[in-house]
Amino acid sequence: MKTSEGLTSQVSVADFTAVMGSFPAGVTVVTGLGNDGLPRGLTSTACCAVSLDPPMVLVCVDKTSTTLLALKEGAGFVVNYLREGAEDVARLFATKSDAKFADLTWSIGSSGAPVLGDHVCAVAEVRTRQVIEAGDHWVFIGDVIGAWADPDLQPLAYLRGQFRHLVAA
Numbered sequence: 001m002k003t004s005e006g007l008t009s010q011v012s013v014a015d016f017t018a019v020m021g022s023f024p025a026g027v028t029v030v031t032g033l034g035n036d037g038l039p040r041g042l043t044s045t046a047c048c049a050v051s052l053d054p055p056m057v058l059v060c061v062d063k064t065s066t067t068l069l070a071l072k073e074g075a076g077f078v079v080n081y082l083r084e085g086a087e088d089v090a091r092l093f094a095t096k097s098d099a100k101f102a103d104l105t106w107s108i109g110s111s112g113a114p115v116l117g118d119h120v121c122a123v124a125e126v127r128t129r130q131v132i133e134a135g136d137h138w139v140f141i142g143d144v145i146g147a148w149a150d151p152d153l154q155p156l157a158y159l160r161g162q163f164r165h166l167v168a169a
């Protein structure tokens with residue numbers, strides 16, 4: 001197939017998404033606060049650890065995301081790791097609605113970005129260090145400056161286009 005850079009890729013979009021979809025992911029809501037002071041966020045599975053010492057994570061955000069400006073303007077972002085049962089929150093933050101936060105409890109954390117008060121099993125508050133353009137996404141890499149996890153809550157998972165609940169092997 002022809003890529004947006006005018007090059008030829010040996011891999012079709014269908015094959016690429018089939019492979020990526022075969023890797024189970026936790027489901028997060030990545031949030032930011034821009035200069036307009038309004039909370040923004042999107043559902044994201046493209047989040048992972050980068051470094052242990054210092055603790056760093058990355059998130060990948062599509063260039064068409066309405067959350068992008070807030071992430072670029074703000075000094076940091078929050079990775080809100082959704083818990084089992086939060087499928088509706090995941091679906092809501094996968095829309096372009098202006099009112100994603102209307103019925104949710106949230107507060108501004110140490111990164112300056114919104115922390116969800118419910119529906120989460122863990123939270124990472126991140127100060128942005130690097131923003132890198134990569135294909136049709138921007139990659140935000142940052143230092144984890146706050147971390148919270150409840151080991152009694154199960155995470156929401158995503159695999160092959162479906163939300164999943166985890167069971168022990």
Ligand SMILES: Cc1cc2nc3c(=O)[nH]c(=O)nc-3n(C[C@H](O)[C@H](O)[C@H](O)COP(=O)(O)O)c2cc1C
Nearest residue numbers: 042043044045046060061062065066067094095096
């Ligand atoms: C399970 C799931 C995972 C997703 N992961 C990402 C992701 O990692 N990065 C991304 O840019 N969009 C991802 N999306 C798509 C965005 O959530 C979706 O485009 C959303 O409408 C963006 O909202 P915004 O434009 O208001 O920021 C995902 C959607 C779903 C349902």
